[in-house]
Structures are given as C-alpha cells and as structure tokens.
Amino acid sequence: PQNPLAYERQLREAVHQHHAIILAHNYQPAWIKRVADITGDSLYLSQQARDTDATTIVFCGVRFMAETAKLLSPHKRVVLPADDAECSLADSITAADLLAWRAQHPEAIVVAYVNTSAAVKALSDVCCTSSNAPEVVSSIPAEREILFLPDQFLGAHVQRVTGHPNMHIWMGECHVHADISPDRLRAKMNEYPSASLMVHPECGCTTSTLYELADSAQDRVRFLSTNQMIAEARKTTQDHVLVATEVGILSDLRAANPRVHFEAVNPRAECPYMNRITPERLLESLTSTRDEISLDETVVGQARRAVERMVDPSL
C-alpha cells in the first residue's frame, strides 16, 4: 500500500466519528493489524463481533468473516473494505452442492467450517473454526452421521483426533494451504531436523506426512489455529519453529518471541484475498455505503443459529 501511515490519523478520526471498530484477521498485512482495534483468528473475531458496543464493524479479512460478523450482529453495520476478498475454500462448496449432499444423507448433522458462504451456513446445523472443530465434532454422538465441510484436510484431521466413526468429508481445499504440501514440509524438516512444527489443520501436509512421522517427531507437532499459534510462540522454548500456514502471521509470531527463528514451510503461501484492502478503501468503507454487507433475511434467520452455536457451544 502507498504510505498507509498518512491515513492513520484520518482513519482513527473516522473510526471515532462513526462509533466503529476495526477487526483484523491474523493473516492481514502488518499495516492493517497496526491500525486495527482487535486482531485475531476466526473464532476470536466472531466473539468480538458478537460482543462489541460499536455500531459499525469494519472487517479486515475476507467475505465469509464479514458475513459471519453480520450473522452474529445483524443490526450492526458491517463493512468489508474490498469487493473481491473471497476465499477459495469457501468457494469449494455451494448451497446447491450441499442440498444435493444432504439429500443423500437426510439424517446427518451438517458441520460447516466457518470458511463458507452465509447460504451454506443456512443449510448447516453447526459451524466450527480451526480452534474448536474437534470439540464440535466430539459433541455429536458416535451413532449420528456427520457431513463435515468443506475442507478435506481439516476434516481428516478432526476425524483422526476425535475418532468419530460416522463422518463424511467434503473434498474442498484452500489453494494457499493445500500448497503447504508434504514435499515442502519434508524439505524444511531436512533443513531444520530438530525444529518443532506449528501446523494449521487446513494444510496439505496435515494428513499424510505428519501422520507418517516417527513417534519422537510427533511430540514436536502442534495443530493450531492462528491465535493458538501466537500463544504457543510466546511460550515455546525451541530455537527453531517451522510454521505451516499463511505467511501474514509470521510478523506476529516473531513479535511474540523475537528469540526464536520462525521459518515458513512455504514462504510463498500468501493469500491473495487477504491482501486486497488498500488504505484508501479502508477509509472509504467508513464514509460510504459501498462496502456494507447485506444478507438475505431468510438466510440470516436460518444461518444464525449455526454460528451462534459455534461461538457458544452450550447453545
């Protein structure tokens, strides 16, 4: 972005004037995380969107995140300062796909990862994020069929850790995380043989390589959401940590523990959709109506419960 600092004061004034709050996902560029009020992973930001007193939520992330904020706070103004901040994982299943899949398994409980459109959430029973997917699946009795969507790597991981015997998994993927592949991981592990590993469960290397590792190496692997990675970074005693996720988070990990060498498993794993916001658009999103999220009322009515259960599993 062109000189984002020049916008900082103007932006803070506009945020104050509009009684707004800026939420930014951990994959956002550093300049956005610096001007944000709150940064975090999908679950944490959803909780913040539900609980904030602000009247406008500026969501610096991608569309499904802003839509989730709108579902949790339907009476607030939610803006996404980019027209084309989509998500290849969310795009890997449509509402029509899910309707057809449900027709084949009419008794199944539908568990949708938060990386889905509001229309897909409207056809789902409960949503989850990378922070709580195993807990959500574990809460479903073993005899019940589950349709888990849309991420195949997260799905396989959750199936493995929960041992749920009745899961069907949609074969979707995020193109950025899928390219954090078994081969790339093997190469980095050869380069840093004693490093520990933080792996986002959407990664292409989640299922195969990691589960083939020797038991001694398994102790060094953690499957984590992005907030959990930052928490782990603060307390790690390792000198080298391999990081398998989108590279926007590396600045946060390094800031959390400057002593440690954090190495990206794929240094080119950059999400194009997370990098669409410009300083001009961020400012404009507060002052114009162009970027407002508006959802069909029926969709809101049907999708709301699934996301409410995601942020509060006691519901």
Ligand code: 13P
């Ligand atoms: P979390 O930040 O919730 O771990 O998820 C990452 C993600 O997939 C965002 O696109």
Ligand code: SF4
């Ligand atoms: Fe979607 Fe992947 Fe980008 Fe996350 S990193 S927003 S899952 S395309």
